[in-house]
Amino acid sequence: MYDLAAFSAWIEFAVRWLHVITAIAWIGSSFYFIALDLGLHRDRNLASGAGGEEWQVHGGGFYHVQKYLVAPAQMPDDLVWFKWESYSTWLSGFALLVLVYYLGAEFYLVDPAVADLAVWQAVAISLGSLGFGWIAYDRICKSRFGNDSTRLMLLLYVILVGMAYFYTSVFSGRAALLHLGAFTATIMSANVFFIIMPNQRIVVADLKAGRVPDAKYGRIAKQRSTHNNYLTLPVIFLMLSNHYPLAFASEANWIIASLVFLMGVTIRHYFNAMHARQGSKHWTWLATTLIFIAIIWLSTAPMFRAAEPQEAQGAALRFAQAEGFDQVHDIVLGRCSMCHAAEPAWDGLLWPPKGVRLETEHQIAMAARQIYLQAGLTHAMPPANLSYMRAEERAQIVAWYRAATAN
Numbered sequence: 248m249y250d251l252a253a254f255s256a257w258i259e260f261a262v263r264w265l266h267v268i269t270a271i272a273w274i275g276s277s278f279y280f281i282a283l284d285l286g287l288h289r290d291r292n293l294a295s296g297a298g299g300e301e302w303q304v305h306g307g308g309f310y311h312v313q314k315y316l317v318a319p320a321q322m323p324d325d326l327v328w329f330k331w332e333s334y335s336t337w338l339s340g341f342a343l344l345v346l347v348y349y350l351g352a353e354f355y356l357v358d359p360a361v362a363d364l365a366v367w368q369a370v371a372i373s374l375g376s377l378g379f380g381w382i383a384y385d386r387i388c389k390s391r392f393g394n395d396s397t398r399l400m401l402l403l404y405v406i407l408v409g410m411a412y413f414y415t416s417v418f419s420g421r422a423a424l425l426h427l428g429a430f431t432a433t434i435m436s437a438n439v440f441f442i443i444m445p446n447q448r449i450v451v452a453d454l455k456a457g458r459v460p461d462a463k464y465g466r467i468a469k470q471r472s473t474h475n476n477y478l479t480l481p482v483i484f485l486m487l488s489n490h491y492p493l494a495f496a497s498e499a500n501w502i503i504a505s506l507v508f509l510m511g512v513t514i515r516h517y518f519n520a521m522h523a524r525q526g527s528k529h530w531t532w533l534a535t536t537l538i539f540i541a542i543i544w545l546s547t548a549p550m551f552r553a554a555e556p557q558e559a560q561g562a563a564l565r566f567a568q569a570e571g572f573d574q575v576h577d578i579v580l581g582r583c584s585m586c587h588a589a590e591p592a593w594d595g596l597l598w599p600p601k602g603v604r605l606e607t608e609h610q611i612a613m614a615a616r617q618i619y620l621q622a623g624l625t626h627a628m629p630p631a632n633l634s635y636m637r638a639e640e641r642a643q644i645v646a647w648y649r650a651a652t653a654n
Contacts, residue, residue: 256597259346266339273332274479280329281476285523287314296320318454326451330444337436344429348373348422358419358631372417373426380410380430381437388470396470403474407431407508411501419631420495421488427504428485431478438471476519481511492620492627499545506545510538547624563612569651572612574643579605579618582634619648 287299298316302309348356352366356373364372384403393399410430414423446464453460484507488494494503517531566572585592587605603617604610611618621628622636623644629636 255346259343262339262342262346266336266343269332269335269339270483273336274483276329276332277472277475277479281472281519282522283312284314285519287312317460318450322451322454328444328447330439333436333439337432340429340432344373344425348425353633354630356418356422356631358422360626360632361415361419362417364417369418376410376414376426377430377433381434381441384434385437385441393470396473400474400477404508408501408505411504415501415504420492420497420500420626421630424485424488424495424500424504428482428488431482431485435475435478435482438475442471443468477512477515478508479511480514481508484511492625493546494542496621496625496627497546503542503545506538506542510535513538563609563615566612566615566648566651567608569647571643571647571650572608575618575647576608576611578636578640578643579611582629582636582640583618583622585634586629615648615651618644623648 283301287301289299291300293300293313295313296315296319297313300311300313302311304310349366349370352369357364357366357369383406387393387402388399392402407427411423411427414426414430417423418426446468449464450460485504488504494500497503513531513535517528520526520528584605586596587599587603589599589604589606591597591599599605603614605614605618623641626632626641
């Protein structure tokens with residue numbers, strides 16, 4: 248039993264590592280080519296017939312990069328295709344989704360307080376929503392409505408907001424934001440697999456056959472690539488959000504997720520404009536900062552008070568002697584310590600999550616801030632509220648922490 252559980256944990260770690268590596272490769276190449284395309288000098292008559300060029304220096308060497316509007320007179324035999332970065336990122340991400348959220352649905356996917364779903368129902372909703380996202384997006388892009396890029400982007404944003412609300416209505420907060428990221432990443436990877444790569448193959452085949460390629464294939468691929476460019480940063484935020492309960496466990500988590508997409512637009516607009524030599528759009532940083540401040544406020548709005556609790560600076564004794572500690576001690580022992588123990592009593596756990604032990608008064612006092620954030624200010628813990636922590640118990644945790652940090 249121990250070997251199987253330990254092996255499963257290492258498999259999850261390996262898949263997560265692979266996912267991060269491939270995502271870095273995909274995002275890196277995507278950002279590079281966007282910056283390259285925007286920064287090309289297109290006002291030069293090049294002997295090669297290329298439509299733009301740029302000189303770059305990196306790693307002690309100089310690179311002369313040229314872009315052909317259609318293709319060179321003769322196609323090279325060693326043409327490099329950028330595709331496996333995208334495919335590997337999605338496949339490893341989906342594998343991680345299965346390992347963590349499908350096989351661990353009781354912990355991470357289903358929250359009876361949100362929607363009392365059977366595991367198979369939650370998994371079916373997850374899979375169905377990912378498929379729905381791509382089909383709906385693709386059909387809208389291919390419709391006449393998609394001919395206007397600005398109008399299309401506005402509608403896509405409305406859809407993302409709707410999906411954020413939907414996910415937070417059926418899954419745990421942690422799973423909701425993760426799924427919104429997977430929903431978006433599925434669209435991005437499908438853009439590469441179903442649109443960008445096939446269109447490029449058509450163009451290459453036409454050139455090799457001596458035909459003039461239809462310009463629409465390049466235009467469509469460019470549109471999808473632009474969408475991917477603006478969606479990348481929000482996806483990264485959503486994938487990281489499961490480590491930060493103030494993002495996923497807030498009552499306003501779907502609004503927070505919606506605002507993150509706006510930050511992705513403002514940040515990418517700054518860099519895109521800079522690479523295109525259109526000057527520094529400093530207003531984008533102000534907009535991003537204001538949006539982020541709004542996110543911070545929303546994460547604590549339900550429990551906002553005029554004087555926010557200050558960071559605990561005293562020793563654990565201060566929390567142990569604070570009013571309400573005896574009640575909180577009993578709450579933590581009853582709701583948390585079955586997992587956060589040297590030998591967890593919960594099936595499948597071999598060690599306390601993140602090494603946090605909550606068995607003694609000293610341990611509980613030392614973990615005051617984590618308890619406050621994870622189980623008081625937000626509902627991140629217990630996961631899916633498996634130990635049925637009541638609202639009044641969470642309120643007692645909040646009152647205890649604030650009493651200890653009031654002075």
